[in-house]
Amino acid sequence: MESELNRREFMQATAAGSVVLASSGILGFAANSAGSKIISPGCRGSKVKVARIFLGSIGPGALWPKANMDLDAEIRSYKAEFAKLADELADVDFVVDELVTSSEQLARLKGKFEDVDGILVIQLNIGVMRIIEQLVRLGKPTMIFAIPYSGHDWVSFGDLRKRVANVDCMLTTDYKQLAVAIRPFRAIHHLREAKILNITRSMPVDYTSEIKDKFGTEIKKVDLKEVLDVYNSIPDADAKAEADRWIKAADRVVEPSEEEIVKSCRLALAFEKMLDEENATVMTADCYGSMYKPLCKAHAFPCIGFTRLNNMGLGGICESDLRCAMTHIILQGLCGRPGFISDPTVDESKDTIILAHCLGTNKMDGPNGPSAPFKIRTIMERQEGAVCQVEMRTGQKVTQSILIGTDLMLYFTGEITERMVSLEHDRGCRTKIAVKVDGDITKLWRNWSSGLHRQTCYGDITRELEFFCKFKNIKFVNEAV
Numbered sequence: 001m002e003s004e005l006n007r008r009e010f011m012q013a014t015a016a017g018s019v020v021l022a023s024s025g026i027l028g029f030a031a032n033s034a035g036s037k038i039i040s041p042g043c044r045g046s047k048v049k050v051a052r053i054f055l056g057s058i059g060p061g062a063l064w065p066k067a068n069m070d071l072d073a074e075i076r077s078y079k080a081e082f083a084k085l086a087d088e089l090a091d092v093d094f095v096v097d098e099l100v101t102s103s104e105q106l107a108r109l110k111g112k113f114e115d116v117d118g119i120l121v122i123q124l125n126i127g128v129m130r131i132i133e134q135l136v137r138l139g140k141p142t143m144i145f146a147i148p149y150s151g152h153d154w155v156s157f158g159d160l161r162k163r164v165a166n167v168d169c170m171l172t173t174d175y176k177q178l179a180v181a182i183r184p185f186r187a188i189h190h191l192r193e194a195k196i197l198n199i200t201r202s203m204p205v206d207y208t209s210e211i212k213d214k215f216g217t218e219i220k221k222v223d224l225k226e227v228l229d230v231y232n233s234i235p236d237a238d239a240k241a242e243a244d245r246w247i248k249a250a251d252r253v254v255e256p257s258e259e260e261i262v263k264s265c266r267l268a269l270a271f272e273k274m275l276d277e278e279n280a281t282v283m284t285a286d287c288y289g290s291m292y293k294p295l296c297k298a299h300a301f302p303c304i305g306f307t308r309l310n311n312m313g314l315g316g317i318c319e320s321d322l323r324c325a326m327t328h329i330i331l332q333g334l335c336g337r338p339g340f341i342s343d344p345t346v347d348e349s350k351d352t353i354i355l356a357h358c359l360g361t362n363k364m365d366g367p368n369g370p371s372a373p374f375k376i377r378t379i380m381e382r383q384e385g386a387v388c389q390v391e392m393r394t395g396q397k398v399t400q401s402i403l404i405g406t407d408l409m410l411y412f413t414g415e416i417t418e419r420m421v422s423l424e425h426d427r428g429c430r431t432k433i434a435v436k437v438d439g440d441i442t443k444l445w446r447n448w449s450s451g452l453h454r455q456t457c458y459g460d461i462t463r464e465l466e467f468f469c470k471f472k473n474i475k476f477v478n479e480a481v
Helices: 002-010 071-084 103-113 129-136 152-163 177-193 205-215 224-233 236-249 258-278 292-297 303-312 322-335 441-447 462-471
Strands: 048-055 092-100 118-123 142-146 167-171 195-199 218-222 282-285 315-317 340-347 352-357 374-379 384-390 397-404 408-419 431-437 454-458 475-478
Touching: 048 071, 048 129, 048 177, 071 092, 071 177, 092 103, 103 129, 118 129, 118 177, 129 142, 129 152, 142 152, 142 177, 152 167, 167 177, 167 462, 177 205, 177 322, 177 462, 195 258, 195 322, 205 218, 205 322, 224 258, 224 292, 236 258, 236 374, 258 282, 258 303, 258 384, 282 303, 282 322, 303 315, 303 384, 315 322, 322 397, 322 454, 322 462, 340 431, 340 441, 352 408, 352 441, 384 431, 397 431, 397 462, 408 462, 462 475
Parallel strands: 048 092, 048 118, 118 142, 142 167, 195 218, 195 282, 282 315, 408 475
Antiparallel strands: 340 352, 340 454, 352 431, 374 384, 397 408, 397 454, 408 431
């Protein structure tokens, strides 16, 4: 129990203030590595660095929303609101936390902004536009937050966000949006901290270089020998104990033998060990390509290992799909929940797109959320291996997206109307959901481009995703309109 508590303290999650209890709960565990360096999701332990700037004016012109405004009292009021958001902001350090009332004062602080992930500007009263213009020239992602009666400067915000890529604005009395404002900074931070291990024989060198240059994400090729060495180092007893946990948690084991599940769990433990040793956060494998026969068919398929990593708040990605890996990290940063990779197919008669894949993740609400029911099945088209066939919930809003290259984000939203129970038949993949699209299903498929796979997460995170894309100069395109 003592080692479990130590790991709980160490595994402070860095998305949405959640804590990954890595040795607790069903399938949210990391069964074999107390003291692991892995920090989830997508981040290797460092906190998101935010500059929190309270922006006000003083003197004869500071007359609106009222004369002689007590700026210190306003700041105390805001900090009380931030205190209510403490859990969600547990991974955030306000490394700059200042009241700024003049351009000269801001100039003196300039050096402190160099290492921040983003700047949160809270407008207190009128007459601050000149300072805002100076702030955005720092080149950091900048979010302006202003409640009604903060000042008339908002009339210039629309033009500002058109002119300047790294700035956006929120005009609201909903103080919970202060946490939303920081989520894009978190995603940016996670991308810079993330390291993806790709088990494959070849790597797209140009793509990995462009990703590193723009986002800071490292993608490393892993050789088969390294995987097998770690796989063979996992004690039989640990692999068997891990398999017993999955079998016990499943509603039913349908096709796979216990031996197949044990092999899958041995590889799952190997994946965690490799991420730990490499200080990495995401694992993917060319499971239908170069690694099919030498790794999957000869030893084990990675599916349970990938599900397990997703449950922990890390990343397990099918088929060496690096675009999905990058999208997964972004989604984790924005909402603290994993993505579900899918092979979609369309049913215009129901205005739905069916999202199907054999790899299902049963913790779609995030590491601390409820565990969805699942069965352990074979991979549908291969009739071998072991995968989780997951029952997602109907009525759930979802966002589907994919990062194409470094400058295009495709997305759409919808609601789950059917799930695997009603879609169960001998076609397609094991885990299935039908999503009624927000928009036009015909336009969606006619607009479809850039391949098959997409990532789907629970919740409508359109706003957070749009903020992120604006800050990173990424074109944001709804495929369904």
